[in-house]
Amino acid sequence: MLLINKNEKVGRNDPCPCGSGLKYKKCCLGKANTGHTNLKEIYFKKHKIRLKGNKDIEGIKKAGRVALATLDLVETEIRPGISTEKINTLVHEFTVKNNAISAPLNYRGFPKSVCVSINEVICHGIPGERVIKNGDIVNVDVTPILNGYYADVSKTFLVGKPGPNARKIVKVANGSLKRGMSMVLPGNTVGDIGWAIQSYAEGEGCSVVREFVGHGVGFDFHEPPQVPHYGRKGEGIVLVPGMVFTIEPMINLGKSHLRVLKDNWTAVTADGSLSAQFEQTVLVTEEGYESLTPYDV
Ligand code: MF3
Ligand code: CO
Ligand code: CO
Secondary structure (H helix, E strand, C coil): CCCCCCCCCCCCCCECCCCCCCEHHHCCCCCCCCCCCCHHHHHHHHHCCCCCCHHHHHHHHHHHHHHHHHHHHHHHHCCCCCEHHHHHHHHHHHHHHCCCEECCCCHHHCCCCCEEEECCEEECCCCCCCECCCCCEEEEEECEEECCEECCEEEEEECCCCCHHHHHHHHHHHHHHHHHHHCCCCCCEHHHHHHHHHHHHHHCCCEECCCCCEEECCCCCCEEEEECCCCCCCCCCECCCCCEEEECCEEECCCCCEEECCCCCCEEECCCCCEEECEEEEEECCCCEEECCCCCC
């Protein structure tokens, strides 16, 4: 997805986006689902963001459980010598067995049911002949659709005995997701998330991929808003309860630049350096956030 930075800033003490004239903290902050406000309409009108209600959240959570179980299955099977095609088969069959649909399959022409991205591949690796080797880092990104609800989650696995560079980039990508998620609470902005990730990852001497961003998710694979993994504090859309989006930082050991292979999908680091990614689907709650695809970071 391409980025549009609208540069909006609504803080706790700023006028509420619902137009009441009250301060945001005295008005809609934390009150998306009470019926006191028309935040749902405002956010749709203004940002095309569809806030989720309790029934939707339960549906996305259930899809999230299937997604996490899929990654658990992959984790038990992934080892040196396994082909990425085999991982695709595992994911596809497990998804179907759980009455879900793999969102990647045929999505804008993507030919497989899962993205498998090894070493210098940043994201959107297409499963096929490539065989995983000892010491590889492998991101597996799954998105099941269950009863119409989407949950999007990925992890980067260390296979066999990884070297220090592999361990480092996986640790920084994991820490980036952790720091991004810690910024999710009503009144913070999308820019706060990006800032937390960028300042940490760059402070570790790594770089943040710009071309791919987190995204709203739940009713569809990719919904507004876009959630860049870089940015400035206080910039961008204000987070409100009921928002569901992914945070999925792609962090490179070298420079941030990328190139897309002739298959039109596989994104690789321009300098050939290692890249790692972790992704969860998070819900903004009244108190902060809840991951709908929770795993420890
Ligand atoms: N799962 C990816 C994401 O996190 C999107 C993959 S699109 C596909 O947004 F077509 F490659 F599957
Ligand atoms: Co995603
Ligand atoms: Co994903």
